[in-house]
Amino acid sequence: xxxxxxxxxxxxxxxxxxxxxxxxxxxxxxxxxxxxxxxxxxxxxxxxxxxxxxxxxxxxxxxxxxxxxxxxxxxxxxxxxxxxxxxxxxxxxxxxxxxxxxxxxxxxxxxxxxxxxxxxxxxxxxxxxxxxxxxxxxxxxxxxxxxxxxxxxxxxxxxxxxxxxxxxxxxxxxxxxxxxxxxxxxxxxxxxxxxxxxxxxxxxxxxxxxxxxxxxxxxxxxxxxxxxxxxxxxxxxxxxxxxxxxxxxxxxxxxxxxxxxxxxxxxxxxxxxxxxxxxxxxxxxxxxxxxxxxxxxxxxxxxxxxxxxxxxxxxxxxxxxx
Amino acid sequence: xxxxxxxxxxxxxxxxxxxxxxxxxxxxxxxxxxxxxxxxxxxxxxxxxxxxxxxxxxxxxxxxxxxxxxxxxxxxxxxxxxxxxxxxxxxxxxxxxxxxxxxxxxxxxxxxxxxxxxxxxxxxxxxxxxxxxxxxxxxxxxxxxxxxxxxxxxxxxxxxxxxxxxxxxxxxxxxxxxxxxxxxxxxxxxxxxxxxxxxxxxxxxxxxxxxxxxxxxxxxxxxxxxxxxxxxxxxxxxxxxxxxxxxxxxxxxxxxxxxxxxxxxxxxxxxxxxxxxx
Ligand SMILES: Cc1ncc(C[n+]2csc(CCOP(=O)(O)OP(=O)(O)O)c2C)c(N)n1
Ligand SMILES: [Mg+2]
Numbered sequence: 001x002x003x004x005x006x007x008x009x010x011x012x013x014x015x016x017x018x019x020x021x022x023x024x025x026x027x028x029x030x031x032x033x034x035x036x037x038x039x040x041x042x043x044x045x046x047x048x049x050x051x052x053x054x055x056x057x058x059x060x061x062x063x064x065x066x067x068x069x070x071x072x073x074x075x076x077x078x079x080x081x082x083x084x085x086x087x088x089x090x091x092x093x094x095x096x097x098x099x100x101x102x103x104x105x106x107x108x109x110x111x112x113x114x115x116x117x118x119x120x121x122x123x124x125x126x127x128x129x130x131x132x133x134x135x136x137x138x139x140x141x142x143x144x145x146x147x148x149x150x151x152x153x154x155x156x157x158x159x160x161x162x163x164x165x166x167x168x169x170x171x172x173x174x175x176x177x178x179x180x181x182x183x184x185x186x187x188x189x190x191x192x193x194x195x196x197x198x199x200x201x202x203x204x205x206x207x208x209x210x211x212x213x214x215x216x217x218x219x220x221x222x223x224x225x226x227x228x229x230x231x232x233x234x235x236x237x238x239x240x241x242x243x244x245x246x247x248x249x250x251x252x253x254x255x256x257x258x259x260x261x262x263x264x265x266x267x268x269x270x271x272x273x274x275x276x277x278x279x280x281x282x283x284x285x286x287x288x289x290x291x292x293x294x295x296x297x298x299x300x301x302x303x304x305x306x307x308x309x310x311x312x313x314x315x316x317x318x319x320x321x322x
Numbered sequence: 323x324x325x326x327x328x329x330x331x332x333x334x335x336x337x338x339x340x341x342x343x344x345x346x347x348x349x350x351x352x353x354x355x356x357x358x359x360x361x362x363x364x365x366x367x368x369x370x371x372x373x374x375x376x377x378x379x380x381x382x383x384x385x386x387x388x389x390x391x392x393x394x395x396x397x398x399x400x401x402x403x404x405x406x407x408x409x410x411x412x413x414x415x416x417x418x419x420x421x422x423x424x425x426x427x428x429x430x431x432x433x434x435x436x437x438x439x440x441x442x443x444x445x446x447x448x449x450x451x452x453x454x455x456x457x458x459x460x461x462x463x464x465x466x467x468x469x470x471x472x473x474x475x476x477x478x479x480x481x482x483x484x485x486x487x488x489x490x491x492x493x494x495x496x497x498x499x500x501x502x503x504x505x506x507x508x509x510x511x512x513x514x515x516x517x518x519x520x521x522x523x524x525x526x527x528x529x530x531x532x533x534x535x536x537x538x539x540x541x542x543x544x545x546x547x548x549x550x551x552x553x554x555x556x557x558x559x560x561x562x563x564x565x566x567x568x569x570x571x572x573x574x575x576x577x578x579x580x581x582x583x584x585x586x587x588x589x590x591x592x593x594x595x596x597x598x599x600x
Contacts, residue, residue, distance in 0.1 A: 027453075030368050037511070039477060039509050039510045039511050039517060039518070040509055040510060040511070041511050042510065042580070042582075043510070043583070047511070059511060059518065060518065061477065061480035061482045061509070061518030062447050062448065062477050062478055062480045062481050063482055063516055063518075065479050065482060066405075066482065087536075088446065089446060092446065093446065093448075121355075122354075122355040122356070122422040122430050123354060123355070123430040123431065123445075124422070124429045124430035124431050125429070125431070125433070125446030126397065126429075126430075126431040126433070126443065126444070126446055127430070127431065127446075129443060154373065211426040249527070290337075292424060292426075292428040292429060293421075293422040293423070293424070293426070293429045294422065294423060294424030294425075295423075295424065299424060302424060
């Protein structure tokens with residue numbers, strides 16, 4: 001079954017295409033935005049800017065540590081660099097550069113870490129970013145944004161440019177169905193969106209897992225369990241208020257992420273819940289293992305990231321309330 | 323099977339190259355993804371290494387300690403590596419058709435430990451030459467006399483780590499370390515000269531203390547000759563700059579760099595097959 005089909009969500013184009021359009025838009029609006037590429041503009045779709053504004057586009061080649069520091073230098077000159085590549089290559093090749101030149105220097109740079117998660121599929125584990133959120137988590141001045149649909153991608157790219165300071169934007173290769181009307185997506189950094197009301201359990205998702213959580217909520221509703229669904233589009237700063245309200249009002253929380261459970265969104269939410277209003281929690285994400293090449297759907301099923309897995313976790317969390 | 327440095331029949335090796343190209347086509351078309359153009363670029367290099375009497379290996383004893391090492395640093399050319407390993411008898415050719423499918427050891431990029439003959443996990447470009455140097459230094463400590471061959475992409479040579487390894491290899495006088503650059507003049511997003519120029523390339527390697535050979539990377543006899551020549555070099559590592567054509571063998575892929583990282587459609591594959599069989 002197609003992602004978001006149960007929940008009646010309309011299919012959309014691949015997120016990387018949406019990113020390309022959104023990036024071009026902010027470049028049109030703000031002449032200070034410049035784009036840096038690590039020879040992947042055709043994959044990240046940063047190439048839209050290359051065609052429209054060739055003088056504001058720099059391909060630094062297959063050399064990510066250089067890429068990051070050159071971006072930081074441009075930022076020091078008053079430009080707003082959008083540094084783009086796969087999350088795995090940036091974080092794993094240029095972590096020290098991200099750490100000193102951008103995070104610790106609190107530089108106004110934006111980073112697109114594309115191809116996050118396992119849904120890039122067939123290229124396999126060497127290219128996947130299953131630990132990217134954990135690694136960016138270790139760069140404490142970075143705001144972390146994970147859009148969940150086309151409208152929120154547009155808003156996230158704009159918000160990244162408007163925010164002063166380091167911003168990490170996690171994107172995926174695949175299509176994510178429309179969750180919001182294209183002209184009406186609330187998006188404030190640090191303010192989560194409740195995308196479905198419910199009182200029995202809360203499912204917190206980010207990225208592709210929001211649509212999946214909405215699918216799971218339909219399964220649960222058929223069994224009489226009313227699930228609230230939260231789109232946690234900002235992973236730092238986390239929206240404590242919305243999390244605490246969910247714990248109070250629904251009494252059980254499930255988190256769902258296309259990422260290792262270790263060091264991911266769920267563990268950060270658990271810290272907030274445990275220290276404010278402890279309720280039963282369950283966690284959907286990747287166990288401590290690498291995945292493999294394959295069709296995205298096959299991988300999601302094999303590694304436990306489906307609406308059914310979320311529904312099972314929700315039933316367990318609800319049962320643990322008593 | 324142990325390949326020795328006896329006389330080799332170039333005509334036979336050309337047929338081997340053709341059959342590897344067809345395997346690469348079939349694997350990536352079936353997987354509907356992968357990097358056929360990057361794989362076709364390096365077919366003759368692999369044939370010269372594995373069937374030209376250069377690499378000493380035992381397919382039935384893949385981790386034989388004295389084997390020469392081959393490291394596919396440009397890991398996205400995995401289909402070429404898998405095809406040559408299967409042809410050399412490391413594993414069944416049937417496995418090739420499971421490329422990129424869930425539960426298959428034939429991963430999109432090579433993963434160490436999943437298949438015999440795969441010496442390294444690669445796919446993040448820039449790492450193979452350093453790994454090769456590690457094998458050289460380990461061989462010295464273990465008193466084993468093998469050689470280490472590392473295949474690099476030209477775009478890959480933009481990575482700083484390649485030059486860190488180059489500096490270190492010269493420093494350690496690693497004369498049994500042989501880099502081969504698949505110099506096809508293209509990277510992912512366009513021509514190397516436009517995206518991030520490497521020239522003067524030979525001078526760069528020489529400046530880092532390397533012996534350099536230059537060769538037509540699709541001429542198997544010339545490749546074998548160059549690979550033998552570098553074995554004679556003493557006191558410094560050596561690199562073979564192999565001038566190649568990305569997508570070699572299929573005219574419409576050779577002519578269009580945007581085929582990078584794209585499988586052929588079934589219709590294109592049929593045309594490619596015709597050309598390869600010609
Ligand atoms: C560190 C790193 N950055 C980016 C990539 C994405 N990527 C895969 S192949 C490729 C182009 C490689 O070009 P080249 O080395 O010339 O190999 P060719 O395909 O031409 O043989 C790029 C940029 C990668 N695999 N690793
Ligand atoms: Mg190349």
